[in-house]
Amino acid sequence: MQGTRHLFVPGPTNVPDTVRRALDLPMEDHRAPDLPRFTLPLFADLKKVFKTETGQVFLFPASGTGAWEAAITNTLNEGDVVLAARFGQFSHLWIDMCQRMGLQVEVVECEWGTGVPVEIFAERLAADKGHRIKAVLTTQNETATGVQSDIAGVRRALDAAGHPALLFMDGVSSIGSVDFRMDEWGVDLAVSGSQKGFMLPAGLAIMAASQKALAMQGQARMRRCYFDFKDMIATNASGYFPYTPPMSMLRGLRVALDRMFDEGLENIFARHHFLAEGVRRAVDAWGLTLCAKEPKWHSDTVTAIVVPEGHDARRVIARAYDRYGLSLGAGLSVVAGKVFRIGHLGDLNELMLMSALAGAEMSMRDVGLPVEAGSGVAAAAEYWRAGGDRLALAAE
Numbered sequence: 001m002q003g004t005r006h007l008f009v010p011g012p013t014n015v016p017d018t019v020r021r022a023l024d025l026p027m028e029d030h031r032a033p034d035l036p037r038f039t040l041p042l043f044a045d046l047k048k049v050f051k052t053e054t055g056q057v058f059l060f061p062a063s064g065t066g067a068w069e070a071a072i073t074n075t076l077n078e079g080d081v082v083l084a085a086r087f088g089q090f091s092h093l094w095i096d097m098c099q100r101m102g103l104q105v106e107v108v109e110c111e112w113g114t115g116v117p118v119e120i121f122a123e124r125l126a127a128d129k130g131h132r133i134k135a136v137l138t139t140q141n142e143t144a145t146g147v148q149s150d151i152a153g154v155r156r157a158l159d160a161a162g163h164p165a166l167l168f169m170d171g172v173s174s175i176g177s178v179d180f181r182m183d184e185w186g187v188d189l190a191v192s193g194s195q196k197g198f199m200l201p202a203g204l205a206i207m208a209a210s211q212k213a214l215a216m217q218g219q220a221r222m223r224r225c226y227f228d229f230k231d232m233i234a235t236n237a238s239g240y241f242p243y244t245p246p247m248s249m250l251r252g253l254r255v256a257l258d259r260m261f262d263e264g265l266e267n268i269f270a271r272h273h274f275l276a277e278g279v280r281r282a283v284d285a286w287g288l289t290l291c292a293k294e295p296k297w298h299s300d301t302v303t304a305i306v307v308p309e310g311h312d313a314r315r316v317i318a319r320a321y322d323r324y325g326l327s328l329g330a331g332l333s334v335v336a337g338k339v340f341r342i343g344h345l346g347d348l349n350e351l352m353l354m355s356a357l358a359g360a361e362m363s364m365r366d367v368g369l370p371v372e373a374g375s376g377v378a379a380a381a382e383y384w385r386a387g388g389d390r391l392a393l394a395a396e
């Protein structure tokens, strides 16, 4: 097809041109004497994104799923009890991994479209006087349903119960895009990946561990080798890696971080909220509903839109792809066919996102959804027009 394609799955996200050019380099010596001049500041700057001063960041050649595994194997033992809630495909897959690795998962089943059940967690933790629960798993942004959760609330629940369990957080589709404060919220293991808010291709697991999590390494006897924190810590200290690092990705990450700091993290968060709010106005104007059940769950990085009874969201997605070169996110598992998703994270502005809204609107009409022509596009446009100058000024 002529012209550009439009990528609006919630990861991989659009890679800015400056980052793409930074990836295209001659191969370089990963044991060069001056490499630490590049890598040490990279590690230090990543800590700023995680908002941790005391934690340790890790870059594993993997996707986000690899970081889940690293978090588990470096801190827990087979048979350990972990507390987790299932409310979407990603929270489900992390639970599934825990079970496959021999942990006992106390699963709180929640309706898809809701988020981390802070009150239920608080009750379970308060009731666990013997401290059987070794870790609490949370997903800050459930990408399958467009649900954002209150992680600071889980920390408060742990503290209120005086419970020593580790707090794990999947931030793959939220870190670098929405507010996250590792130290302040007492998150012990924070997990992300390169292809969402970090605006890179897939291939880097980006994560951080608190000192409390690092202290568990000695007693954690789960088998690990490639993802062992110990080898990474030992070599990273001097600016190197225990095996060949993906240097092109690290060079790209450097440019991505520079872009993030140029804009400012708080401005990035404000921009994501502003763009997301425009998408929500569009959904409202279409007469459709979000998969997220309540405003407190609204995600600023991805919107999952429920199609009316009797319609199949897969037809909307196929039409958008085939006819308009637009990739929308599919409904996964329990919500397959019921929702389609628009990813709105990373390198994005109003008019880029408008292509997704226009394409979704045209595709819905093409396959017979009762959506008024121009309705969603107009609602988003008017919202963005009214608030845009204020946001642009804030970013200056």
Ligand SMILES: *Cc1c(COP(=O)(O)O)cnc(C)c1O
Pocket (backbone or CB within 6 Å): 011, 063, 064, 065, 066, 090, 139, 141, 142, 143, 170, 171, 172, 173, 193, 202
């Ligand atoms: C994308 C995503 C993952 C999985 O990451 P991969 O990079 O595909 O391994 C995990 N959790 C969440 C919340 C995600 O959005």
